[in-house]
Amino acid sequence: MAAWLVRRLLQAVVTFLAVAALLFVLMRAAPGNPLSRLTDDRPMTPAEQQRLQALFGLDQPVSTQFTRFAAAAATGDFGVSIEYYPVRVNTLIRSRLPASLLLGGTVLLVNLGLGIWLGVLQARRRGSSIDRWLTRLSLAGYAMPSFWLALILVSVFAIEWRLLPAAQMRDPLLGAEAGWVARTLDLLAHLVLPVVTLSVVTIAATMRYQRTAMLEVLRLDYILAARARGLEESAVVWRHAWRNALFPVLTLVGLMLPMLVSGSVFVESVFAWPGLGSLAAGAIAARDYPVLMATALLVSGAVLVSGVLTDIGYHVLDPRTRS
Amino acid sequence: MTSFRLLGFAVLALAAAGQARAQAQRGHGTIVIVIGAEPTLPVPTLSPNKANVDVASLMFLPLARPGKTLVTTGEAGFEPMLAKSWTRRDSLTLVFDLDPRATWHDGVPVTSRDVVWSLNRARDSAGPLPYPLLLRNLAGVTAEGPGRVVVTFRRASAEQMFDAVFHAVPLPAHLLDTIPPERLATSSFSARPVGNGPYRWVKFEPGRQAELAANPGFFLGAPKLDRVVFLIARAGEAQLNLILDGTADAYEAVLLPRQVTPIVENPSLRILTQPSFGIGYLLFNQRAPGDRTKPHPILADPEVRRAIALGIDREGLVRSVFGPYASVTDGPMGSASWVRRIAPKLPGFDPARARRILADRGWRDADGDGVLDKNGTALALRLNYPGSSLPRVSIAEPVQAMLRAIGVKIELTRLDGPVWDDRRKKGEFDIDISQTTLDPTPSGLVQSWSCAGIGPGGTNVGSICNPRFDEALHQAIRASTDPTGAWKSAISILQADNPAVFLFSPSQVVVHHQRYRNVSVRADLPWSDLWRWSVDPSQSLARDRR
Numbered sequence: 001m002a003a004w005l006v007r008r009l010l011q012a013v014v015t016f017l018a019v020a021a022l023l024f025v026l027m028r029a030a031p032g033n034p035l036s037r038l039t040d041d042r043p044m045t046p047a048e049q050q051r052l053q054a055l056f057g058l059d060q061p062v063s064t065q066f067t068r069f070a071a072a073a074a075t076g077d078f079g080v081s082i083e084y085y086p087v088r089v090n091t092l093i094r095s096r097l098p099a100s101l102l103l104g105g106t107v108l109l110v111n112l113g114l115g116i117w118l119g120v121l122q123a124r125r126r127g128s129s130i131d132r133w134l135t136r137l138s139l140a141g142y143a144m145p146s147f148w149l150a151l152i153l154v155s156v157f158a159i160e161w162r163l164l165p166a167a168q169m170r171d172p173l174l175g176a177e178a179g180w181v182a183r184t185l186d187l188l189a190h191l192v193l194p195v196v197t198l199s200v201v202t203i204a205a206t207m208r209y210q211r212t213a214m215l216e217v218l219r220l221d222y223i224l225a226a227r228a229r230g231l232e233e234s235a236v237v238w239r240h241a242w243r244n245a246l247f248p249v250l251t252l253v254g255l256m257l258p259m260l261v262s263g264s265v266f267v268e269s270v271f272a273w274p275g276l277g278s279l280a281a282g283a284i285a286a287r288d289y290p291v292l293m294a295t296a297l298l299v300s301g302a303v304l305v306s307g308v309l310t311d312i313g314y315h316v317l318d319p320r321t322r323s
Numbered sequence: 324m325t326s327f328r329l330l331g332f333a334v335l336a337l338a339a340a341g342q343a344r345a346q347a348q349r350g351h352g353t354i355v356i357v358i359g360a361e362p363t364l365p366v367p368t369l370s371p372n373k374a375n376v377d378v379a380s381l382m383f384l385p386l387a388r389p390g391k392t393l394v395t396t397g398e399a400g401f402e403p404m405l406a407k408s409w410t411r412r413d414s415l416t417l418v419f420d421l422d423p424r425a426t427w428h429d430g431v432p433v434t435s436r437d438v439v440w441s442l443n444r445a446r447d448s449a450g451p452l453p454y455p456l457l458l459r460n461l462a463g464v465t466a467e468g469p470g471r472v473v474v475t476f477r478r479a480s481a482e483q484m485f486d487a488v489f490h491a492v493p494l495p496a497h498l499l500d501t502i503p504p505e506r507l508a509t510s511s512f513s514a515r516p517v518g519n520g521p522y523r524w525v526k527f528e529p530g531r532q533a534e535l536a537a538n539p540g541f542f543l544g545a546p547k548l549d550r551v552v553f554l555i556a557r558a559g560e561a562q563l564n565l566i567l568d569g570t571a572d573a574y575e576a577v578l579l580p581r582q583v584t585p586i587v588e589n590p591s592l593r594i595l596t597q598p599s600f601g602i603g604y605l606l607f608n609q610r611a612p613g614d615r616t617k618p619h620p621i622l623a624d625p626e627v628r629r630a631i632a633l634g635i636d637r638e639g640l641v642r643s644v645f646g647p648y649a650s651v652t653d654g655p656m657g658s659a660s661w662v663r664r665i666a667p668k669l670p671g672f673d674p675a676r677a678r679r680i681l682a683d684r685g686w687r688d689a690d691g692d693g694v695l696d697k698n699g700t701a702l703a704l705r706l707n708y709p710g711s712s713l714p715r716v717s718i719a720e721p722v723q724a725m726l727r728a729i730g731v732k733i734e735l736t737r738l739d740g741p742v743w744d745d746r747r748k749k750g751e752f753d754i755d756i757s758q759t760t761l762d763p764t765p766s767g768l769v770q771s772w773s774c775a776g777i778g779p780g781g782t783n784v785g786s787i788c789n790p791r792f793d794e795a796l797h798q799a800i801r802a803s804t805d806p807t808g809a810w811k812s813a814i815s816i817l818q819a820d821n822p823a824v825f826l827f828s829p830s831q832v833v834v835h836h837q838r839y840r841n842v843s844v845r846a847d848l849p850w851s852d853l854w855r856w857s858v859d860p861s862q863s864l865a866r867d868r869r
Binding site: 030031032033034061083084086091092094095099146151154155158159164165167168169170171172173241269270271272274275278279281282286287 | 353363371509528531532555557561565569571741742866
């Protein structure tokens with residue numbers, strides 16, 4: 001087990017370094033001048049251009065830039081943002097990460113909690129009208145562009161009915177004096193529409209995976225034996241069948257975990273959610289290399305870590321994979 | 324007895340009314356303004372980013388500012404701000420007397436030392452961009468005692484006053500003169516700026532909002548709104564939604580009719596439209612795309628450019644895309660620019676004449692495919708525009724259709740913003756849909772439309788070079804008395820050369836909640852008069868009393 005784990009971790013580290021190098025080169029190769037925004041399209045003399053390039057290390061060859069970046073990044077320093085100059089990238093990431101974790105975490109909880117339950121329900125009532133309707137609805141949600149759904153939800157629930165806030169993470173005028181109850185309720189109100197949007201478009205996968213896995217398990221002899229022993233149906237389903245139908249969902253969880261840090265570019269933009277997704281989107285538009293590299297590496301790291309965790313999960317739960 | 328009772332009621336009523344009036348005058352109110360970028364450096368001369376400039380305009384005052392007409396020449400039309408008055412000592416010297424009531428937010432008086440230090444720092448060639456260039460006409464800035472500043476100029480010009488007061492806004496020397504210029508942006512001052520304006524800095528939450536509070540001791544009068552919150556939303560949809568759901572109270576943008584419809588239908592919102600300094604135009608590249616050493620094979624011919632300009636129905640295009648929220652412009656000046664009022668009108672839409680001009684230049688449809696050609700070369704051009712700009716996306720297809728009607732084939736090249744910008748600056752385009760916001764002064768035309776603006780240090784990406792125009796522009800800028808005639812002549816020469824098809828100047832659209840009174844917005848700095856706004860006491864909301 002230890003040797004396997006070391007080998008797996010080494011693989012992840014090598015992949016991460018390769019991704020970092022590739023991202024760095026691709027970003028520099030993309031057309032666009034990151035310094036344009038700093039001067040707001042005002043004329044720059046060559047000397048002034050040089051001064052700005054030197055400020056951000058862009059006057060060096062790409063190989064030198066990468067070496068410097070890698071050395072600094074190894075110590076956790078991603079430098080200074082070009083677009084938000086003079087703010088440091090770490091400060092930006094620190095200020096945006098909690099919002100992404102909150103949104104991604106809530107979506108993950110809703111997705112897994114509700115998606116698994118609905119998938120199991122569909123499998124138990126296979127072929128029933130509930131099964132058919134849930135399939136239709138989940139696939140409709142899956143086919144819906146998140147951007148479009150977000151705009152529709154905002155126009156109905158925020159603008160027409162004034163039930164929920166249209167955007168941002170909290171009431172801009174709610175201060176610390178409001179008390180934690182009021183602030184928590186306000187946060188939850190702001191969370192509803194983005195969470196619903198992201199959940200509607202992603203829950204179908206969880207439901208379908210869970211339904212298929214459950215259907216396979218429910219056909220097995222040991223389930224028949226459990227029922228023959230007179231166990232309650234809920235015990236048969238949740239204690240005996242569901243546990244063995246979890247593996248495909250575990251894979252899905254591994255794929256979804258990076259959502260915790262990556263956020264969603266479109267949804268965060270529509271809801272002005274101050275997370276990493278909107279930060280990355282802005283950095284792409286501005287060619288803010290330091291912010292782009294930091295967010296891209298964070299997401300790459302999350303993908304690799306969740307891949308390793310999923311493998312460990314399989315290794316622990318399924319003895320067959322150990323061989 | 325009855326008359327005593329009546330008198331008593333009258334006294335009580337008067338007292339109550341007086342109290343209400345006093346409360347209203349004292350002012351309570353909040354405004355939440357949506358902005359599209361983060362004000363990370365809201366200090367004048369440190370960042371030209373619009374969000375920073377908008378926030379800084381509430382905290383820092385200039386010496387004076389152009390008056391309502393936004394005329395940038397002479398001195399009479401300017402409004403006093405930090406300077407209570409100014410006098411001309413000779414044709415090269417202006418003397419400013421500071422308002423002795425002006426103080427910084429830390430209580431220290433604003434003195435000539437602050438003004439001298441700030442202007443000299445901005446003029447320093449090692450200083451922040453692009454101020455050394457903008458202040459190149461200033462020869463010296465000195466103090467005569469704590470309340471008087473003397474500015475000397477290199478040459479006589481009608482815009483000396485504008486040059487002295489508009490670009491570099493005074494900063495507190497007593498807090499900054501020990502900080503090296505290169506460290507100013509990262510200093511603690513930049514994180515918590517200390518200004519002298521109607522509002523003072525409270526806090527900034529990255530990605531969310533920046534907050535300012537009223538400066539009750541503001542020497543021009545206490546602001547009537549206690550609190551200003553700048554709410555950050557990058558996407559246009561989010562900005563609009565924040566206004567429509569009542570989270571935000573105001574925002575300013577270039578809007579298309581379909582974006583305005585839900586605002587008009589909302590009874591609690593008001594729309595204020597006024598001229599702006601923005602312009603949109605189809606810029607012709609006069610050099611070969613990607614090789615500036617050679618003339619453009621088609622567009623180097625001024626007659627072809629003229630034909631293309633005549634083939635576009637500018638009035639119809641602007642009306643169909645913008646409705647009432649833009650006007651047709653006849654040159655490189657926004658509708659708020661004073662030069663616009665003197666600029667000659669451009670010829671109108673005339674496709675028949677356009678076709679005749681092209682035929683005269685040898686362009687004929689030899690193969691009957693609807694596209695003109697000459698010596699085996701088709702009259703085909705690429706039109707570059709950024710996909711992120713809704714107005715330009717809306718303009719591209721109608722332009723393509725109009726030019727197709729006169730035999731010009733347009734290939735639409737919709738690009739990612741940075742890619743579009745990169746190609747534009749490298750001259751890799753035939754025609755570019757450009758949109759920009761200009762300074763109030765027409766002198767800025769040097770950078771984009773004169774030979775001097777070609778290459779590094781300029782923004783003349785179309786390589787436009789007409790020595791006659793340069794000479795006329797030079798005379799207009801240097802005119803020390805009334806420069807109107809000189810500007811009219813310069814613009815006529817530019818128009819005749821057809822370096823671009825000048826299309827539109829979008830209106831500055833400000834949307835605000837209807838409870839605000841004394842609403843006034845400036846085209847150059849939209850929120851700088853916010854301290855004069857107030858809330859109608861009968862319509863105030865809970866947020867105004869928080």
